[in-house]
Amino acid sequence: MVLELKDIKKSFGSKQVLSGVSFRAEGGRAFGLLGRNGAGKTTSIRILMNVFPADGGEVLLDGHPIDYGRMKIGYLPEERGLYPKKIIADQLVYFAELKGMSRREAVKAVDHWLERLGMTEYRNKRLDTLSKGNQQKIQLVTALAHNPDIIILDEPFSGLDPVNAMLLKEVVREQIAENKVVLFSSHQMSYIEEFCDSIAILNSGHVVLSGELHDIKRSYVRDRLIVRTEYPDNIQKDFGKDCTVMGDGSLMIRLACAEDKKSVMQRLVDNYDVDGVKVFEPSLNDIFVEYAGDGADKEDIR
Amino acid sequence: MKQFGKILKFELKYYFKNKVFVGVTIFLVLLIAVVMFLPRIVGMIKDGGEGTDSSPSERSIMLIKAETPREEEAVREAFQAAFTDYDVQTTQDSLSAMKERITKEEAECAFVLEGMASYTYYVDNLSMYDSNMEIADSVLKSMIQTGAMVEAGMTAEQAGEIMSVQITNDAVSLGKDQMQNYWYTYIMIFALYMVILLYGQMIATNVATEKSSRAMELLITSAKPVSMMFGKVIASCLAGLVQLIAVFGSAILFYGMNQEQWNDNPIVASIFDMPVGLLGYMLIFFVLGFFIYAFLYGAIGSTASKLEDINTSVMPVTMLFIIAFMVVMFSLASGDVDNTLMKVCSYIPFTSSMAMFTRIAMSTIAWYEIVISIAILAGSVVGIGVLSAKIYRVGVLLYGTTPKIGSIIKSVWKA
Numbered sequence: 001m002v003l004e005l006k007d008i009k010k011s012f013g014s015k016q017v018l019s020g021v022s023f024r025a026e027g028g029r030a031f032g033l034l035g036r037n038g039a040g041k042t043t044s045i046r047i048l049m050n051v052f053p054a055d056g057g058e059v060l061l062d063g064h065p066i067d068y069g070r071m072k073i074g075y076l077p078e079e080r081g082l083y084p085k086k087i088i089a090d091q092l093v094y095f096a097e098l099k100g101m102s103r104r105e106a107v108k109a110v111d112h113w114l115e116r117l118g119m120t121e122y123r124n125k126r127l128d129t130l131s132k133g134n135q136q137k138i139q140l141v142t143a144l145a146h147n148p149d150i151i152i153l154d155e156p157f158s159g160l161d162p163v164n165a166m167l168l169k170e171v172v173r174e175q176i177a178e179n180k181v182v183l184f185s186s187h188q189m190s191y192i193e194e195f196c197d198s199i200a201i202l203n204s205g206h207v208v209l210s211g212e213l214h215d216i217k218r219s220y221v222r223d224r225l226i227v228r229t230e231y232p233d234n235i236q237k238d239f240g241k242d243c244t245v246m247g248d249g250s251l252m253i254r255l256a257c258a259e260d261k262k263s264v265m266q267r268l269v270d271n272y273d274v275d276g277v278k279v280f281e282p283s284l285n286d287i288f289v290e291y292a293g294d295g296a297d298k299e300d301i302r
Numbered sequence: 303m304k305q306f307g308k309i310l311k312f313e314l315k316y317y318f319k320n321k322v323f324v325g326v327t328i329f330l331v332l333l334i335a336v337v338m339f340l341p342r343i344v345g346m347i348k349d350g351g352e353g354t355d356s357s358p359s360e361r362s363i364m365l366i367k368a369e370t371p372r373e374e375e376a377v378r379e380a381f382q383a384a385f386t387d388y389d390v391q392t393t394q395d396s397l398s399a400m401k402e403r404i405t406k407e408e409a410e411c412a413f414v415l416e417g418m419a420s421y422t423y424y425v426d427n428l429s430m431y432d433s434n435m436e437i438a439d440s441v442l443k444s445m446i447q448t449g450a451m452v453e454a455g456m457t458a459e460q461a462g463e464i465m466s467v468q469i470t471n472d473a474v475s476l477g478k479d480q481m482q483n484y485w486y487t488y489i490m491i492f493a494l495y496m497v498i499l500l501y502g503q504m505i506a507t508n509v510a511t512e513k514s515s516r517a518m519e520l521l522i523t524s525a526k527p528v529s530m531m532f533g534k535v536i537a538s539c540l541a542g543l544v545q546l547i548a549v550f551g552s553a554i555l556f557y558g559m560n561q562e563q564w565n566d567n568p569i570v571a572s573i574f575d576m577p578v579g580l581l582g583y584m585l586i587f588f589v590l591g592f593f594i595y596a597f598l599y600g601a602i603g604s605t606a607s608k609l610e611d612i613n614t615s616v617m618p619v620t621m622l623f624i625i626a627f628m629v630v631m632f633s634l635a636s637g638d639v640d641n642t643l644m645k646v647c648s649y650i651p652f653t654s655s656m657a658m659f660t661r662i663a664m665s666t667i668a669w670y671e672i673v674i675s676i677a678i679l680a681g682s683v684v685g686i687g688v689l690s691a692k693i694y695r696v697g698v699l700l701y702g703t704t705p706k707i708g709s710i711i712k713s714v715w716k717a
Contacts, residue, residue, distance in 0.1 A: 049523045051699070075520065075523050081517045082517050083515065094312050098525050
């Protein structure tokens with residue numbers, strides 16, 4: 001299953017919010033949609049979910065226009081919210097029914113998910129009696145209960161404690177393993193890096209970078225080495241201004257050219273007491289800042 | 303359609319599980335029960351406490367003081383016949399002693415006559431509903447008139463016959479009897495007004511709550527705005543109808559149980575004498591009028607980002623509705639329900655539910671006028687419903703300051 005947004009355009013009034021956004025997400029793999037606030041992520045998601053139509057472009061599933069009547073989409077919005085004064089099971093069943101389930105199926109699915117997330121004891125309580133983290137887990141049920149084919153998770157980890165974050169990771173992995181299209185939108189780059197195989201970075205309504213995360217990282221010139229050592233002084237002396245100390249205490253050595261990699265690595269291992277040497281690859285955070293930061297300009301894209 | 307059914311069910315449950323809704327309905331039914339059973343209860347208390355005929359010693363004392371003992375006795379006799387609730391006594395007390403008896407509540411009131419044509423009435427607290435003076439006036443008047451006739455040579459019997467002549471009359475209304483119809487029309491219009499205003503505000507608040515609690519983020523991606531809007535409005539219309547039926551139904555039921563006690567109250571009797579056909583019209587105009595305003599309230603609720611904004615946002619619609627209500631109420635009170643303003647209002651969808659209904663109830667309207675009015679109203683319901691759903695779809699996604707009407711119209715036009 002391949003979900004594809006092709007050249008999506010959208011403007012509100014005179015403001016162009018999306019100017020030809022394209023990306024593709026595959027089933028069985030997680031896709032990260034990144035961008036700063038106001039970059040157009042939520043608008044893209046809403047068009048993808050058919051909340052409002054695009055001014056131009058198309059949403060395709062396996063090459064054909066998506067059939068919203070048949071395709072089920074699960075959505076965890078960034079702005080969390082359900083009915084605070086209503087019984088949890090009632091509203092979860094209601095949302096599952098709205099997504100096309102029969103009442104019996106909905107009750108069964110809701111009970112399954114409440115159990116899976118360890119929330120069964122709150123089934124008949126009002127939502128506003130729960131802690132924020134637990135409310136978040138309830139919200140997750142609305143995204144998953146109707147067994148959607150496409151799952152959109154907007155900032156899924158915000159507000160979760162480490163234990164709950166771990167539980168959510170497990171759940172997301174299960175969903176990916178079921179060959180579903182899982183689309184993440186988050187500012188927490190570590191989670192995106194952990195889950196997503198491919199990404200797209202939006203900036204001012206344009207996709208400024210998209211593709212396989214691995215390939216993107218590889219596309220950077222591999223002319224820097226990271227050295228972990230207890231004794232940095234000798235190395236610093238030896239490499240002079242090509243060697244800088246990183247924030248975590250490790251050293252970064254800039255090579256004259258990428259081809260020197262092997263010989264310099266050998267030299268380090270032979271002559272110094274090093275704990276580890278690896279080629280420097282930019283983190284997703286670095287890439288994001290480069291492409292979506294204030295100084296970023298799409299003309300500079302490599 | 304499936305979604306609509308589910309939304310309707312969910313929203314209806316919201317009303318019927320709402321403690322305030324259930325509480326208010328029960329309270330109203332109980333209130334009506336108390337009012338309807340009141341004459342029976344009062345009668346029972348009287349029966350138990352006082353017996354059917356109160357003896358003179360238990361009745362309040364009314365004192366009579368005149369210039370001569372002969373006059374005093376004649377007035378006492380005539381007053382005793384007119385004031386059956388009182389024990390009428392003559393008195394020789396001085397004026398101050400008499401006043402003291404009244405303030406000490408030994409006697410309830412006193413008439414001090416200066417001749418037969420002039421008197422002073424003494425009472426401790428003059429009640430708003432004290433009709434003793436009017437009764438005294440007519441008794442004294444007839445005594446003077448009878449006296450004059452006897453003096454002119456008639457026998458007392460002849461004079462009595464002349465004085466007690468009874469005029470019988472009967473009015474035949476060829477159209478509608480406004481006196482007969484006034485009260486139930488008034489009650490129905492008032493019920494319509496209250497239900498639309500209360501439920502309209504409830505819908506607006508309900509939508510704004512969904513928006514401010516961000517449940518809308520999920521709703522808008524789960525259901526079609528038209529289904530959501532219609533589901534909400536029809537659910538509240540049904541809830542309103544259930545409440546009306548509970549209130550009117552219990553009123554009719556309790557009236558039936560106490561009909562004998564109410565027979566001598568022409569207003570209450572006229573209310574429950576309402577033609578069944580009018581109830582049918584009430585239902586049509588209630589449902590259509592309700593929809594028009596409920597859609598507007600729903601659309602406005604969707605444009606408010608915060609619950610606090612609701613009151614100011616709904617003001618224009620509420621004002622429109624109150625003006626419509628005032629026009630109808632003033633026309634109803636003046637008795638001229640067929641004035642030009644009312645005729646115009648009968649075809650404007652925002653006012654016709656009340657104006658046309660009032661005219662049907664109080665006047666004679668040609669059938670085609672009714673059909674045209676209902677057709678315009680029904681067409682407007684569909685139009686406003688669709689427009690509201692569009693505003694709703696745009697409105698629910700707008701956060702921040704409440705948008706201007708112009709920008710909403712622009713967005714709706716584009717959508």
